[in-house]
Amino acid sequence: MNAQLLKKRGPMGWAMRTLRDNPMGPGEIYEVKNMKTLAKRIPAMVTCGLLYGFHYDIHAAQTGIAGTPEGKRMQRVYAAAEKYPNEVEHTYSFVQILTACTASFAHGANDIGNSVGPWAVIYSAWSTGDAAAAKAPVPVWQLAVLSATISLGLITYGYNIMKVMGNKITYHSPSRGSSMEMGAAITVLVFSQFSLPVSTSMCITGATVGVGLCNGTLKAVNFQRVGLLLLSWIATIPIAGTIGGVLMGLFLNAPHFSS
Structure with missing residues (x-):
């Protein structure tokens, strides 16, 4: 490439x-x-x-390099998945556009709130000098800024997420993709209605594994990749917490001028 x-x-x-x-x-x-x-x-x-x-050639990157252990593993996963006629998949290609739009809306409805929450609290407390002001409604401009930054991250580095979440977990097709996207979107929207923060990436991972298991065999899912994703989720909290705590400790104990 x-x-x-x-x-x-x-x-x-x-x-x-x-x-x-x-x-x-x-x-x-x-x-x-x-x-x-x-x-x-x-x-x-x-x-x-x-x-x-x-x-980035996402389709070439999803399957893995031919002849490598990963490429052979994905060939076994794809072989265990049932294949449907092209006419059926072509029909679902239009449905998948609708489910993708729904998933995009759900992503913004929940993940923007997850990211804007800490920033809005810090900004409100800093700008007003009153910690109680952190409970005030979030201005629209802050939501717009966070939406733009998340979109920028997806545009510039989102191909890595698509590469892993694509065919490296199970066999994908328009019919399967429609089910994955709608399942994840419904889950995120339901939690959003109750103001509960969830991870869209975790929801789509669960939907992908669930669709893969619908093939009727465990061989249709690359559980090695799923295990790596679970390990990364578990490691994220202690690693991010440790780094944040260390940085905060450095800031609090750095030399400063007395008022």
């Missing part, structure tokens, strides 16, 4: 060629030659970061 990107004429091709043709030289970064090289690389790195997700 990188070889194809290098041949493109647009900004992405220019950025890839710039990074390839301007490698960092020997010595420290403050060497004059390296500083000149870095000045050329920074715009290219920014361009790659912003546009790489648009050009």
